[in-house]
Amino acid sequence: MNQQQFDKIKNGEGFIAALDQSGGSTPKALAAYGVPEDSYSGEDEMFKLVHDMRTRIITSPAFSSDKILGAILFEQTMDRQIEGKYTGDYLSEIGVVPFLKVDKGLADKENGVQLMKPIHDLDDTLRRANERHIFGTKMRSVVHEPNEEGIKAVVDQQFEIGKRIIEAGLVPIIEPEVDIDSSDKVKCEDMLKEEILKHLNELSEDQNVMLKLTIPTKANLYKELIDHPRVVRVVALSGGYSRDEANEKLKENDGLIASFSRALASDLNAKQSDDEFNDKLQSAVDSIHDASVNKK
Template sequence: MNQHQFEKIKNGKGFIAALDQSGGSTPKALAAYGIPESAYSNEDEMFDLVHEMRTRIITSPAFNSDKILGAILFEQTMDREIEGKYTGDYLADVKGVVPFLKVDKGLAEEKDGVQLMKPIDNLDDTLKRANERNIFGTKMRSVIKEANPEGIKAVVDQQFEIGHKIIDAGLVPIIEPEVDINSPEKEKSEELLKAEIKKHLDNLSDDQPVMLKLSIPTKTDMYKDLIDHPKVVRVVALSGGYSTEEANAKLKENDGLIASFSRALSQDLNADQTDEEFNKELADAVESIYQASV
């Protein structure tokens, strides 16, 4: 593990940019960026376009380590290059931003009020490649829709089971059990989730650091004791469908919680913007998310 990057993520001021839209969410991300599905005729062309979008974001002067601590990449992005360097190396060497990798393969069908992760068949190979590409940590997402104790326990058990494999590979896992912000049982789900996470954290040894990525809680400072837990490197928040403004306002209320926003970071960016317009919109988004995080 890179100790300099570890210290930056643990103690640095800023937030983590989520640039990890995968195959299923890429058409939506491109459409929001002003590129309709009619602009590409197959998956390869689609992924080329989304890499161009991500490259434009990452190479922008507004995307820098003054405000951004880390960035989460999609697996294909890790294997692609920016200005002659693999994306993770470009982030670390040129931008001073710590690279993470999304490793999950999407969500299973809903059962017991939750969606577990689909099996991650090639995890060992992915983690080996992540190390070769100088990736610091990983991210994997499950979703909780109801305050179902069995379902929530299953989500957290699965997250930490895979998390242990990631730790064994020398990487820091971001455990992401998202609570659906539209759930009528959101606050109750968060109480159950916190209790399950705490059980697992208390069983980790000192050399098993993890990060948590959670929905911004209904109850202010709900996750403060997770943030302060000795086994937790950092707790970051997902925007979960909130607008940038709304997500930032809710984030500010929670001491020690920092952003790891995706849509909220890029919602005002457009393929047709001039570089000047694009960089200004990105700078405004970065600044607002940074202020909410610090």
């Protein structure tokens, strides 16, 4: 593990950019960027276009390590290059810590939750992540209902895989997202917090994790997690909220920083001039950084 990167993620002022849209969500991400599905054919062309989009974001002067601590990448992004360097190396050179999405998507809903699909090639992925100088990983599950059995299964699965990631020398971002449209979001979050705490308290001193959580309805609900000695950082997903709404909710939570995807890139368009693109991205970066650092 790179200690300098560890210290930046743990103590730095800023946020983490989520640039990890994968196979199923890539067409939506491109469409939002002004590239409709009928303008390309096949996965190869689709993934080249989304890499071009990510390259434009990452090489923009607005994408600065002064305000962005890290970036989460999709596996194909990790294996592609920016200006002749693998994406992780390029990010590290500009002072942004690289993470990799390692999950394979969500299983069908059961007991009010969606577990992760099996990650059959995890060991190989982690080996390649180390070769590509990746610092940490991210994996996502979803909680829809306050079902005790389901929430326990989600957290059990996340920490079981998280420990394998730690053994590989990487820092896992554990992401049990609570659906913002849940019928009882508050109860889901209360139950999720208690289940996460149980697992955190069982970790040894050399086992450290990050958490990526939906911004809680009750402000500062996750303060105990943020302050836990085994937690490097707690970051928040935008979860379908608009950027303005996500920023306002984020400001109410001390120590919680952003890890936004759609909320970061929502104003960007392939047809924008470089100046317009950079201005829009700078505005988004500034507002998300402000919400992550300046609390009410």
